[in-house]
Amino acid sequence: MVALAVILSDLLFGIMLGCVFAVVAHGLNLIWGVVKVVNIAHGEFIMLGAYGAYFLNVFGGFNPLLSAVVDGALGIFVGYAFYFSFLHRELRGKERITLRSEMVTLVSTFGLSLFMSNLAVVAFTGDFVGINWSPGTVALGFLELPLGALYVTILAVLIISTSVVFLDRTYIGNAIKAYSQDITATQLVGANPTKVASLATALGFSITMAGGALLTVWIPTGINPYMGALYAPISFVIVVLGGPGKMLGSLLGGLTLGVVIDVLQAFVPVSLAYAVAFLLLIPVLLFRPEGIVK
């Protein structure tokens, strides 16, 4: 018999975990939705963001929330660099993304992921490190919720809703939206497709790296060169669940995954909870290929 209190607490923790997942996946969602390519090395950029937060903490005493801002700024540069070295050759002058370009990106970013994670072992060693930042807990009835995770949850919702407003309400946001629907339409609204695509990529990387920093609050000890191997697949599942390019889809997909994983653990072993969460992708792809959001 599972106590109701356990389920309730798992639900709350699942919601917080889901928001963390959401912000980690959101950058991938933006790039996938707009530029229509999938960055297999997504997890390695999360890792980079996490190490950024770690070093900022060690050398600058920054807490992960502050580091997320710095990481986000760095992510802009990383994103532009990535766009012009990996995507520009494939996207330049194209009217739509061909399967071939999709596969070239898939394979080249796969190589990048091998390269980065193994270079990270040399640069950072394979040791697990963590950031010693714990703002305490807040009592909520019979439950105690970690404040740090609550901050991250709020930030995650904030980042995702900001991106919705940005895409809907600003000129450049509209240009990005236009690009995501039809590359030639971008020119009709008077914007340069390359500028729009590279900006979207840069924003995606900015969010990814900031997400990596925020993730360190949730996993107090888990910063290591291979951490991307878990968070990249989770991000893929989230984006597919929510539907690529649907900004609120990150949140919905993340929450689904977080709640499924945490609540299921009250009934089945953790491993199986994760297995179920991963396999959720299959029925969604079969029956709702556009994602669970209409």
Next chain:
Amino acid sequence: MRIAGLGVTFFGLLALMLLLLILPFAFPFSTSVIVINLLFYTALAYSINFITGMTGYVSFGHVVFLGIGAYALGASADVYGLDPVLGVLLGAALGLVFALMIGLVTLRFRGVYFAISTVVIALAALNIVLELPQLGGSQGIILNLGFQPYSWYYTIWGIVLFEMLITYYINRGKLGLGIRAIKSDEDAARSVGVNVSALKLYLFGLSGLFAGAGGAVFAWTTSGVFPYETFSLNFSLQMLAMIIIGGVGTALGPILGAVVVYLPSYYFLTVAIGTQLIIIGFAVVVIALFIPEGIVGTLKRRSASLRELLE
């Protein structure tokens, strides 16, 4: 053009395989065991070549079949004392069955969606095995089948030979033409009568079969099956890197890729440098961006005479 007769490369590969046949007698075990590993990776490369190389469906989670084969041999040898050669056959059979089941669902997804669905299946498989006490759960299975270099060697040699012959068989005839059409444009292929779904499933089944057989040999030679090591996505990545570097879809590419990826990796071990995966990763990036056909494909495109030779 590829409907051509068997060329120099075919006979060259055949000659190489025949030479390898006598190697265990001509050299000490310490050489045979390196070649066993090399052939193991070659077998994996050919196996993923059937699906990813030939159709362009990137199977990132291909390790799942290796894992199934490894557990087939591990569990059958541990619990029933089954002969390891039968264990390899069982691994191949289970690899085939699971590939057909998984392929029936996942081969409906195109491009990135297929790639991602295979990854989540591999991750889920690991997490499920961790909770199966019959398969040793997280403790895995420790075997004592002894040091059997001859049996290891000729088993994996036979697997690779089979794969080469089947690759040639497919590439040469009607099948090969249909498969190239699928790789080029799946819908157009369907509209000229190519039974796309069946052909893809056939290839996925083949690749699962050989990955399963390879996995069984892996469990046999390493005297155990351990969930994290067996289902490590690194195997998928290595297989993929080998065919990308060697040249996708070709008959020569996988063995070439296995040689240029495995031998340096092994050499690096003895001089204790941990850089092999960095170099491999870099090579994959460069090849994917600049010479997507890999070594063999590029040589073929660059030179007509080489093209003839490399068929």
Next chain:
Amino acid sequence: MLKRRVGITTKTTAIIVAAIILVVAGGTSAYYLTLPTKPPPGGTVKVGFSISLTGNFNVEGAASLNGMKTATQWLNSNGGIIVNGKSYNMTLDYTDDASQTSNIVPLYTKLVQQDNAQFLLAPYSSGLTAAAAPIAEQFGTIMLSHGGSADSIWRQGYKNVFEVLSPASTYLRVAIDWLKANHPSDKLAVIYAGDSFSTTAALAAINYSKAQGFQVVYQSSYPTTVNDVTPQLTAAKSAGADDLLGGGHFNDGLLLAKQLAQVGWTPKFISLLVAVTEPTFQQQLGTAANLVTGPSQWEHTVAYTSDQAKSLGLDWFGPTVAQFTQLYQQVSGGKTPTYHSGEAAGTIFVLAKAIQSANSFDTTSVKRVLSSLNFMSFFGQFQVDQTGKQTAHSMVLVQWQNGVLKVVYPTTVAETQPQYPYGA
């Protein structure tokens, strides 16, 4: 089709040329790859092994290697190994194995066949040790295990494989023994990482504690890829557990200790595998590390001494703990030895002692000695049963007390008393 007529002679020539190139290339590379290195010069004994310097076990591997180097250096500069009145130096012949089982067979075959290693040490971890064991068996070379503690290795009937460290199944016993003596009515929760070693240790602990009359109110494992145990901790807390046992490797211990604070649970007693003995555990956790306990194969603060050996009627061999720790710091560039270093170094001394007692390098004689050897070194006592499994080496319980790691149990080697409850 399109069989652009390649003249039969051209084709045949091409095949012959290709075949010749292949034979030459294959032969040359095979020659170089199998070139036996020089036979060991007189006066040395060559010990071969692979160690994980890259991959998953690179941290443990590096610590183990430093331990072996330290032990070898001490041995060679303190008279070497005496056989028939003559002194022999020990040399280490090792390579990286990238923590991959597939590398073990070629590397160990090479060590035996090409490098002519006279004795073998096992690689780090149970999986790699299992892969190496058939080679030791095949070539009749003695192999000592320092980092593969899965009990099932010793159920395979190997005649040449001996264990120096304690089996995984005994790790948490020492904590349970202390609880039994002091707080026998505590309810236990066991949360552990789902890898081979941690599972073996935790499942054995669950059985042992039940046999000791404890109630295990919650038990759960989690995959090592996951960095979140809040659901398990919440469940354990609400199941009414007093004490928390389990963990896994370094990261797991840290994770459990940190997330305890996140879910607001303060167990009365915490004992975690592996992590607790690392100095970084305390650095990263700060006050949360205070009063956390853990089992250890060995600590540099542990008090195994020649007096103690004498009181048990045993021989003492090798350096004192202080000597070892000091030399280790020189060898490793200022690091403190971990228990991985200790067990690896201990293995070297077991080998040296066995050869010296056998007064011969002959495998059969050394093997006979190993089966009956019972002595003590800075790493503790060594004695194996008929399967080669270590039985005499005992674990110690350590606890962080105000920023210092203290050995607290068993009383024979303890520096001080354990403090209870946690969080006090």
Next chain:
Amino acid sequence: MPTLRTEAVSKEFGGVQALKGVTISLPAGSTLGLIGPNGSGKTTLLNIIAGLEKPTSGAVMLGETRIDHLPANAIVKLGVAKTHQIPRPFAEMTTRENVSVAVMYGRRRIKDTKRSLNEADRLLSLLGMDARRDLPASSLTVQEKKRLELARALATGADVILLDEVFAGLSSDELRDSIQLFRKIRGEVGFSALIVEHVMGAVLTLAERVVVLEEGAKIAEGTPDEVVHNEAVIRAYLGFEENDSPG
């Protein structure tokens, strides 16, 4: 050579009614034109016949066989082949290999590579593309790619061929040549043809009967002459010209 019929075929895409109960009939050996403005549902109907999409309701019959539940490749094997509006050659293969795929996998199931290549060569020379046969298909011009589409459809051994805008974008000279070529091929290889165009010229010349679609519904059917004088058709096309001004 059976008759191809659609019976009250409807198709809905996410709430939009693309086809509303369309019934057409293509008797053996005949040529039927299918015209209508952009977005009138012509291509959807063609895709449903070819098995690329499933109808929401209604049926597609080939003689006495119902084919609307079959996959596209099975329909090809029953003798119905379609060309693509935007040509989709197998870009990495040569022109001749492109055609021989269709020879081998089409209705005739010729397994022998040599025979299939010979058959491909025969068809390519019939279409006047001998000189192009060893070039990669990606290097062909748009018009050549359209011919390749036709060659592949013929190569499947189909006796019903669905032509999706093969005559679009041609100059008047080219159009005249194409129509001549089409008649010549019809003379050598008998087949029934369903020709879809949104410009009427070629259809009116070649088709014996014409069906007009507007917004998913059939608004007229008859001989070319009847159709061009039909009020509804004129209104549809005038409306179309005002909104869209075709090139």
